[in-house]
Amino acid sequence: MYARRVRVLDGGCLPREVHLAPSACTYLSSFRRPLVPGLQEIRMYDLREHEWTILVLLYSTRLKIVDLNDEDRDDGSVIGGFLHSLGCDESHGLEKLRVLTARYTYVDLITKFHMLNDVELWFSRGTTKAQLVEAFSKLSALNRLSRLRVNWGIGHDHHPLVSALLPPRSVNFQSLHSIGIVAPPYMALVLVQCLTVNTTLKRIRVCCTSSLLQQTTTSRQIVDECGSVAPSLEEVDFKFYGDKLIGQETFDAVLDLSRRLRPRTLKFTWSGLGFDDAYIQKGCLSRCFSHLEVLHIKTFSASHFPTLQVLRSLAIHCPLLKDLNLPFTAEVEHLPLLIKEIKNELPLSHCLKSLVIFLKHGPQTTKFLAHGEAVPIVSEYLASLFPSLEHSYVEGSAKDLALFEKGIRRTLKTL
DSSP states (O other), rough: GGGGGGOOEEESSSOOTTOOOHHHHHHHHHHHHHHSTTEEEEEESOTTGGGGGGGSSSSTOOEEEEEEEEEEEEHHHHHHHHHHHHHTSTTOOOOEEEEEEEOHHHHHHHTTTTTEEEEEEEEETTTHHHHHHHHOOOOOHOOOEEEEEEOOSSSOOOOOOOOOOOTTTTOTTTTOOOEEEEEEEEHHHHHHTTTTTTTTEEEEEEEEOOOOHHHHHHHHHHHHHHEEEEETSSSEEEEESSSSBBBBHHHHHHHHHHHHHHHSSEEEEEEEEEOOOOHHHHHHHHTTTTTTTTEEEESSSOOOBBBHHHHHHHHHTTOOOOEEEEEBBOOOOHHHHHHHHHHHHHOOOOOOOEEEEEEEHHHHHHHHOOTTHHHHHHHHHHHHHHOOOEEEEEESTTTTHHHHHHHHHHHHHHH
């Protein structure tokens, strides 16, 4: 009676110590019919072996969202059986599917769900590079698929020799708007190439982790390839992590992509050498940032960051910015003079709503936070540049950062 009312079953909401007894699973399995006929959404995580036996009895033809996590199991038989049971009904209306960990054999089962528009697959360690490329080709048969995320980044070798893989240039995702890729650099490049020319692609996210010396070259190739296969991108998000520092040429490639394609959102995170005011000025003056509504740039292991002074250039040359996240060098010495100059100019009506300032931990930041006038000076500077600012955050690992952030917020409300 009550089972017919259930629409969402979320196993992730249960405490980890709460599990069905084996006897209960045996009893429920004896019914041989859908236990929850009206179920529309199912999320199951970290189930014990006997609990998976009733999974196939939880499905219904009304299911729209399925999220399965069976990370510790290697044979894949339970999730495969569940997907097979769902696929037996040719009219099934499943729209969103997330599987961790997925096996290559699931792809043929997944393509039976013709209504799917959102798929996320974390492939198992046994999936080869050739199988992953072929999976892309098969998934392109889903005509309604608009969002695809593929993770092949855990436990795989990072060997660059993938030259034997010829990307299937005939692959064409007819309705794909958004794609996310997590993989070693060379494999990520192959997967990006699998997209071919797709005028419908609006959002792309690529995350790479590698310790290879050649990652700088490959990361730039990934950026260049994204710019060539997806000319209508509106949102770009690149993350390149590794033991080796990424060269500035990758950052230059991102600036060039932004200038050519003019996306509305640009996010770039990399373990690079850092960048300074000159790079931000270059982005502003060469119109790489002028069209952006969201700009996030993060870097780790960097030796130098831009100063707060570059915010003035961004305010002048990037009138559409609404969300800004940048790392900065902590200093206030030149800000009072800039504030006077700004007040003597025409008042700005900038639309920036959210600002995140990242301050790297170190002696200079400690000195900055100890400066008695740091809070009022920075607050006045931000208010003069961005009068519409609603949310301001200060990130980092310095000791007194939280107090500084509270002071900035409190002062901005009074200005």
